[in-house]
Amino acid sequence: MRSLTRLAVPVAAATLLLAGCASTGDDDASPAAGDGEVTLLTEGKLTVCTNPPYEPFEYEEDGQVVGLDMDIVGAVAEDLGAELEIKITPFEGIQSGADLDSGNCDIVASGITITEEREAKMDFSDPYFDADQGLLVPAGSGIASVEELDGLTVGVQTATTGATFAADNALNVVEFEDLGLQIEALRNGTIDAVINDIAVLGPFASDDFEVGTTFPTGEQYGLGIKTGNTALLDAVNATLERIASDGTYEEIYTKYIGTAPSAG
Incomplete structure (x- = not known):
């Protein structure tokens, strides 16, 4: 089993690139919609938009953004072989899908409740928090x-x-x-x-x-991906399934919530 330690990412995230994540190499390119190959906005980076303070999901600690959501998207980045870059943006742009549609980020993670109205503006991952x-x-x-x-x-x-x-x-x-x-x-x-x-x-x-x-x-939380970006959505859901089965999610949940998740 792999365990996930706290992922601490500077607010002004570094631009280190890691190999292993498929990309066009063009920062302006749109992510591939359904060819099975994950294409990120910036090669080698998974860019996430979030809106701290929202402890314990995303908040600043010693100049870095940490939290339950950040550990989960960190696990997604790890599985993609990518560096996680965090952008702090207003919640309105996150929940409305504007940050995704404008190419500001690949994924939004900010304690976002899945609703029908929001599902019309973005694709949601499987739920990860009640x-x-x-x-x-x-x-x-x-x-x-x-x-x-x-x-x-x-x-x-x-x-x-x-x-x-x-x-x-x-x-x-x-x-x-x-x-x-x-x-x-x-x-x-x-x-x-x-x-x-x-x-x-x-x-x-x-x-x-x-x-x-x-x-x-x-209510349930989900991670938001641009509508039609099925390759990234599938990758996110695969990570959620992986961390649920190998004990990583329980570790993350317990670390930030203080108790183990219920078995229901």
């Missing part, structure tokens, strides 16, 4: 339900399923570009609560904050 929505509130506030948010101000992240959940429940919301800004607003009292994926809220539970409740939504 995710529900959660509510982060000031410790001792007693806020523990949607009903108790009536008349309060809730911070959501722009273009996320958390924002959709809040809108569907007619909540009074303020949108933020990323999770870090949500937490800061809660800390300084400009909002009363935060809604986001439960897995990213847990690390902020402390003397100041607590998770009020979880909203079961049945």
Whole structure:
């Protein structure tokens, strides 16, 4: 069995190239759609767009981007014989497919929930993480339900399923570009609560904050690939299958989530 250690990639990623990944050698070329041969935007590099801070999936540590998502795409790069290059971009361009369509990256990985609307804009890998929505509130506030948010101000992240959940429940919301800004607003009292994926809220539970409740939504995360790029999609799914079978996924999951994944 191969084990995957934490993949630490500088924010300004190096341009080292590794052999072994098929490419046209033309940086402007579009990836091959279905000939079975993976072609990357830049020869020898798998370029991923992501949007930290979104701990434990992608966040900066000692000037490098790490996290569960980064280890998984690192495993994809490893299987392709490619160097992983990370680009930090706004989540809107990631979830809308714009980063893929414009050739900004080969793959998007940023805790992206698979939805029908997004599937119309990109191809998704097999699901790799089950995710529900959660509510982060000031410790001792007693806020523990949607009903108790009536008349309060809730911070959501722009273009996320958390924002959709809040809108569907007619909540009074303020949108933020990323999770870090949500937490800061809660800390300084400009909002009363935060809604986001439960897995990213847990690390902020402390003397100041607590998770009020979880909203079961049945959401799952997937890695996004440009529509029609079946060669890369097949390669990504092959890696997901490989790391699930050889114990690597369990190792990654446990490292960042703190417990082993459920057997279900």
